[in-house]
Amino acid sequence: MxxxxxxxxxxxxxxxxxxxxxxxxxxxxxxxxxxxxxxxxxxxxxxxxxxxxxxxxxxxxxxxxxxxxxxxxxxxxxxxxxxxxxxxxxxxxxxxxxxxxxxxxxxxxxxxxxxxxxxxxxxxxxxxxxxxxxxxxxxxxxxxxxxxxxxxxxxxxxxxxxxxxxxxxxxxxxxxxxxxxxxxxxxxxxxxxxxxxxxxxxxxxxxxxxxxxxxxxxxxxxxxxxxxxxxxxxKPERVTSMQVKSLVTSPNRGQSFTDCPVLIRGKAWTGTGNISKVEISLDEGKSWHSANLEHNSEPRHWTSWEYQFENAKPGYYIVQSRASDSEGNIQPMKFDWNFRGFANNGIHGVPFRIKPD
Structure with a gap:
């Protein structure tokens, strides 16, 4: 309920x-x-x-x-x-x-x-x-x-x-x-x-x-x-199941922060299985760090996640999120192009700034 x-x-x-x-x-x-x-x-x-x-x-x-x-x-x-x-x-x-x-x-x-x-x-x-x-x-x-x-x-x-x-x-x-x-x-x-x-x-x-x-x-x-x-x-393939996907919902695009940690939040969902993992990158995909997942007992509902970005130096950043599900599906860096752009689950990135003290 x-x-x-x-x-x-x-x-x-x-x-x-x-x-x-x-x-x-x-x-x-x-x-x-x-x-x-x-x-x-x-x-x-x-x-x-x-x-x-x-x-x-x-x-x-x-x-x-x-x-x-x-x-x-x-x-x-x-x-x-x-x-x-x-x-x-x-x-x-x-x-x-x-x-x-x-x-x-x-x-x-x-x-x-x-x-x-x-x-x-x-x-x-x-x-x-x-x-x-x-x-x-x-x-x-x-x-x-x-x-x-x-x-x-x-x-x-x-x-x-x-x-x-x-x-x-x-x-x-x-x-x-x-x-x-x-x-x-x-x-x-x-x-x-x-x-x-x-x-x-x-x-x-x-x-x-x-x-x-x-x-x-x-x-x-x-x-x-x-x-x-x-x-x-x-007879091309019909569009049916949602692809595993995540979005960064906070910070907003271009948002500025004056101190750390920066709380990064988002949503993830999939059409098959359950969301098993969300990872965060702050270096254009060179390294990935696990986010904390909120408990979700209903697999067809989206899953909330968050990550604390600590001890960051002042500068400009892009945060990217990557979701995985229990069926082994992993959100790709780029989706498989098609003429009408259906099922775009390519990795989402949001730029933000940490100002000097």
């Missing part, structure tokens, strides 16, 4: 787009364990849909055959589960990539963590036959033009049937103890722990049990690792 007190101090936000709405949370505002709803980053793919909760239903289909409808009260009547989960936009941190890449130029602001409350997909589908299904697709109410078909298409994403029915795959109705805000998907949002945020479909309106693979522009053609020289027809 929730134990932390939510700070009332306003956090900084960066608006990247008005329509569709895209808002980032500045890195120095990530020192909180839980990000308040009003400050949690926002990534929408089209204009926010209008939802009338009095007529809204969650419709369940087997291919094109309608099986069942649930209204909002039906969902709220089910036994709910609260959990912490970090979401990161797949395009987070692409602004710093060279050569430049296609897409919204996120700095490092497309990541936040919250408490979510909801019910599992398997709970909602209890009693419904899934034999012969290979995937489950989750369809939102937001609509945009598919540039390949030139037809309007609802945003959606699918999961393999075995993954979709895992207990951690949740359909949430609350965020940080409050009704899910409209910008985050009211009335219902899918949460896929460990995967990049585009899989966590907002404004959920349909669940489709499919006997063949789902097609949607964003999943099938946009959120893919497009390499240089590879043709679109080569």
């Amino acid at each position: 929730r134990g932390e007190k939510m700070s009332t101090e306003p956090l900084k936000n960066t608006e990247l787009s008005i329509s569709p709405q895209v808002i980032g949370l500045q890195v120095e505002s990530m020192n909180q364990d839980i990000i308040p709803n009003d400050n949690f980053f926002v990534r929408s793919h089209s204009n926010q849909p209008e939802i009338d909760i009095n007529t809204w239903n969650l419709n369940i289909f087997h291919d094109d055959k309608h099986i069942k409808s649930l209204n909002y009260d039906d969902i709220l009547s089910l036994k709910s589960h609260e959990f912490k989960n970090v979401l990161e936009c797949a395009g987070n941190s692409r602004a710093a990539i060279q050569p430049p890449v296609e897409g919204l130029l996120w700095d490092n602001s497309g990541v936040s963590s919250a408490y979510w409350t909801g019910v599992s997909v398997s709970q909602i589908l209890e009693g419904i036959e899934t034999a012969g299904c290979v995937e489950i697709a989750f369809i939102g109410a937001d609509v945009a033009m598919n540039p390949t078909t030139n037809a309007n298409e609802q945003f959606g994403a699918s999961l393999p049937i075995d993954k979709a029915l895992l207990p951690e795959i949740q359909i949430v109705h609350s965020m940080n103890g409050e009704t899910l805000p409209i910008s985050h998907g009211f009335p219902l949002r899918l949460i896929v722990p460990g995967w990049y945020g585009m899989a966590s479909v907002k404004w959920l309106t349909e669940i489709r049990l499919l006997s063949k693979a789902y097609y949607g522009f964003h999943q099938s053609e946009y959120y893919v690792y497009q390499k240089l020289g590879a043709l679109e027809s080569d």
Whole structure:
């Protein structure tokens, strides 16, 4: 259950787009364990849909055959589960990539963590036959033009049937103890722990049990690792699991200090396993020193860490952080370049200064 007190101090936000709405949370505002709803980053793919909760239903289909409808009260009547989960936009941190890449130029602001409350997909589908299904697709109410078909298409994403029915795959109705805000998907949002945020479909309106693979522009053609020289027809790999990553949240870029020690803080997360180690370098990667990790009992929540930089001489420094997880993944100095800059988990550095006495 929730134990932390939510700070009332306003956090900084960066608006990247008005329509569709895209808002980032500045890195120095990530020192909180839980990000308040009003400050949690926002990534929408089209204009926010209008939802009338009095007529809204969650419709369940087997291919094109309608099986069942649930209204909002039906969902709220089910036994709910609260959990912490970090979401990161797949395009987070692409602004710093060279050569430049296609897409919204996120700095490092497309990541936040919250408490979510909801019910599992398997709970909602209890009693419904899934034999012969290979995937489950989750369809939102937001609509945009598919540039390949030139037809309007609802945003959606699918999961393999075995993954979709895992207990951690949740359909949430609350965020940080409050009704899910409209910008985050009211009335219902899918949460896929460990995967990049585009899989966590907002404004959920349909669940489709499919006997063949789902097609949607964003999943099938946009959120893919497009390499240089590879043709679109080569069926590039789909973007799914978050890569192990850390960010320095303090000091701020260019901050000056007049004495030591300097407290260095940050966050780390991974889509697989648990964060096992965060290391700090203050000499451009020549040497690395272990940071102290805060206990984290929920592996899909971010982990807070800190390091005391002691006995430093006056001068100019860059602090870098490198995370490792229990599956053996280590944050790289540079990420594996792709055309849209997805999954950039290259090592983050922040310059700061220690002034003479």
